Amino acid sequence: MLGIGLMAGPYQGIGEPPVPRWVSPNESPYLADEGKVLLEWQLPEGSPASVPFQFQLEQSLQPDFTEPAMRYEGIDRATFVTGLAKGNYYYRVRVLSDSEGSGAWSKVVEVNVEFVSTTLVVTLFSIGLGVFVMTVVSILKGHRNCLQHQESQRKQDEGGQL
Amino acid sequence: MENASTTLLHPNVGWLLLVLFGAGWIGLGIFWGRRAKSFDGFMLAGRNVGMALGTATAMATWVTSNTVMLAPVFALEKGIWGMIAYSTASFGLLLFAPLSARIRQLIPKGYTSGDFIRLRYGRLAWVLFLIITIVYSMAWLVSMGTAGGKLLQTLSGIPYINGMTMILFVCVVYTLFGGLYAVIGTDFIQSVIILIGVVLVGSLVLFKTGLTQVYQSIEIHQPSLINALMPVALLSLFNNMFFGFGEVFHNNVWWSRAFAMRKDVAPRAFFVSGLLWFPIPIAAGFIALSASALGINVIDPNTVGPLVASSVLGKTGAILVFIVVFCSLASSIDSLLAATSDLLVEDVGKKMLGAKDNEQSLRRISKLTICALGLLTWILCAREMNLLEILFLSGPLVASAIWPVIGGLYWKRANSMGAVLAMVIGSIIGLVAYYQLGWYTASLISAAISMSIMLLSILWSRNDFDWKRISETNG
Numbered sequence: 001m002l003g004i005g006l007m008a009g010p011y012q013g014i015g016e017p018p019v020p021r022w023v024s025p026n027e028s029p030y031l032a033d034e035g036k037v038l039l040e041w042q043l044p045e046g047s048p049a050s051v052p053f054q055f056q057l058e059q060s061l062q063p064d065f066t067e068p069a070m071r072y073e074g075i076d077r078a079t080f081v082t083g084l085a086k087g088n089y090y091y092r093v094r095v096l097s098d099s100e101g102s103g104a105w106s107k108v109v110e111v112n113v114e115f116v117s118t119t120l121v122v123t124l125f126s127i128g129l130g131v132f133v134m135t136v137v138s139i140l141k142g143h144r145n146c147l148q149h150q151e152s153q154r155k156q157d158e159g160g161q162l
Numbered sequence: 163m164e165n166a167s168t169t170l171l172h173p174n175v176g177w178l179l180l181v182l183f184g185a186g187w188i189g190l191g192i193f194w195g196r197r198a199k200s201f202d203g204f205m206l207a208g209r210n211v212g213m214a215l216g217t218a219t220a221m222a223t224w225v226t227s228n229t230v231m232l233a234p235v236f237a238l239e240k241g242i243w244g245m246i247a248y249s250t251a252s253f254g255l256l257l258f259a260p261l262s263a264r265i266r267q268l269i270p271k272g273y274t275s276g277d278f279i280r281l282r283y284g285r286l287a288w289v290l291f292l293i294i295t296i297v298y299s300m301a302w303l304v305s306m307g308t309a310g311g312k313l314l315q316t317l318s319g320i321p322y323i324n325g326m327t328m329i330l331f332v333c334v335v336y337t338l339f340g341g342l343y344a345v346i347g348t349d350f351i352q353s354v355i356i357l358i359g360v361v362l363v364g365s366l367v368l369f370k371t372g373l374t375q376v377y378q379s380i381e382i383h384q385p386s387l388i389n390a391l392m393p394v395a396l397l398s399l400f401n402n403m404f405f406g407f408g409e410v411f412h413n414n415v416w417w418s419r420a421f422a423m424r425k426d427v428a429p430r431a432f433f434v435s436g437l438l439w440f441p442i443p444i445a446a447g448f449i450a451l452s453a454s455a456l457g458i459n460v461i462d463p464n465t466v467g468p469l470v471a472s473s474v475l476g477k478t479g480a481i482l483v484f485i486v487v488f489c490s491l492a493s494s495i496d497s498l499l500a501a502t503s504d505l506l507v508e509d510v511g512k513k514m515l516g517a518k519d520n521e522q523s524l525r526r527i528s529k530l531t532i533c534a535l536g537l538l539t540w541i542l543c544a545r546e547m548n549l550l551e552i553l554f555l556s557g558p559l560v561a562s563a564i565w566p567v568i569g570g571l572y573w574k575r576a577n578s579m580g581a582v583l584a585m586v587i588g589s590i591i592g593l594v595a596y597y598q599l600g601w602y603t604a605s606l607i608s609a610a611i612s613m614s615i616m617l618l619s620i621l622w623s624r625n626d627f628d629w630k631r632i633s634e635t636n637g
Binding site for chain 2: 033034035036038040072074076078079080082083084085115116118120121124125127128129130131132134135136138139140141142143145146150
């Protein structure tokens with residue numbers, strides 16, 4: 001794996017670092033009903049392909065990023081975020097550079113995490129539990145009846161032989 | 163943070179492993195296949211499989227590439243409940259233990275699950291059942307071929323199309339030569355490798371990261387994963403369980419094993435294999451949960467398990483993961499190829515189209531069917547379809563077959579109309595739920611609807627099915 005330290009200062013001589021654009025999510029605000037989202041970005045056309053750009057991705061609960069949290073730093077151009085709790089999240093990404101200064105931030109993308117309704121969850125969970133119990137009971141009861149039937153059949157056969 | 167853009171094994175190492183193991187499986191397949199002198203031997207391994215081989219084949223078949231890939235995905239996306247949800251698929255094997263005893267009692271000379279449905283419920287239910295099982299089997303095959311290609315690419319950089327082609331080619335060849343003898347024999351070796359590999363990788367990841375570190379990282383970055391009331395995860399628990407029930411109860415992969423094992427062996431073998439299988443998704447899932455603590459950037463959730471394992475264990479670990487993945491792929495693809503071709507030859511060829519009941523001709527048709535299935539799978543895999551989409555779309559279909567199978571095996575009053583309506587309405591409403599509510603509700607709703615219809619039809623029915631109609635006609 002390539003470490004961050006190896007990538008320092010790769011943009012010398014190319015001028016201002018390019019500004020990433022969002023590929024995913026393709027809409028903002030984006031509704032993430034399972035608490036997960038693929039964040040993927042690309043650089044504008046014309047960016048030097050040979051330069052191994054390094055990116056910084058920030059997450060915040062406020063649209064103005066007053067308390068940002070670093071979500072990813074590295075050369076990948078995507079990250080899959082999971083396990084988000086209910087709420088609104090804001091993301092922005094930029095090219096990192098220690099020589100030319102960091103690039104400008106991308107547009108902010110908003111992700112809203114809204115799970116399915118509790119009523120639906122409770123209803124379906126109860127149905128699931130009921131079907132599970134019925135399935136297990138039916139199989140075990142059916143199996144026991146078959147064993148009893150086999151046993152009585154065996155006794156009958158033995159009685160007949162005697 | 164570590165990046166996901168690089169692979170850990172050189173493609174040449176990957177190719178070397180593929181060729182070595184591929185040649186090994188083919189060689190063993192040909193060696194064991196020499197015992198398949200009759201069509202019965204080719205299809206059902208002479209109906210004489212013992213406890214060790216029986217347990218190993220059931221477990222290895224159920225540890226698919228989907229287990230290696232999707233169990234970590236479940237953990238990564240749904241956390242603790244996701245891991246447990248995936249493990250509930252083992253309940254299918256546990257409950258199939260008593261069902262297999264009943265199957266062997268009712269149709270000791272049976273060949274396929276289709277045989278049972280045809281004799282128990284008649285032609286309409288049989289045709290419907292065949293559609294469901296063929297759609298599902300193809301979805302399973304394609305999802306594994308796709309998973310295999312992607313995994314090999316992630317691990318070693320072998321281009322997707324080349325890796326997927328090689329896996330399918332090896333499995334088709336040794337299944338072709340050895341039939342179920344080859345499948346069960348290779349399954350035994352593959353199950354040992356899988357068990358050792360998963361336990362070793364899981365333990366080493368745990369040793370390297372530690373539970374506290376993983377928990378703390380999740381608590382900060384992925385809080386929902388440890389939320390006991392995460393809605394999607396709660397729903398996926400029963401959804402996945404019923405999907406698993408449907409897969410095992412209806413599919414010929416499991417029925418053919420029930421027919422192939424000795425009568426007293428089948429229930430014990432399925433039960434033990436279920437117990438052995440239960441911890442595997444939990445071990446695989448834990449590997450995925452530790453991604454955040456290890457600072458690994460995940461881009462494609464489908465490859466998180468191998469990515470973390472390879473990252474933690476280095477080159478040797480990557481080789482180990484590669485071998486485990488190849489074994490899990492082969493152990494399932496070969497089983498599906500054999501069982502689905504049996505179903506097509508026996509039910510469609512012989513019973514539906516009236517193919518000649520002649521040993522040589524049936525064996526030739528069977529081999530052609532295996533080749534055709536392999537080719538069709540390759541064509542579909544070449545399109546790189548979405549894994550979860552492919553697999554979970556077939557969930558409501560198979561879940562609708564749970565109750566027709568249970569009712570048909572145990573209750574005299576279970577009837578054709580009830581079984582047909584249960585499968586049709588259960589599948590349709592399940593598919594609607596898939597698109598309207600989410601994939602995590604589809605199998606659950608399908609199973610619930612199917613169960614309700616079967617129970618109502620049994621309550622209103624005056625049917626008094628004579629079990630002898632199955633055993634006398636069969637074989």
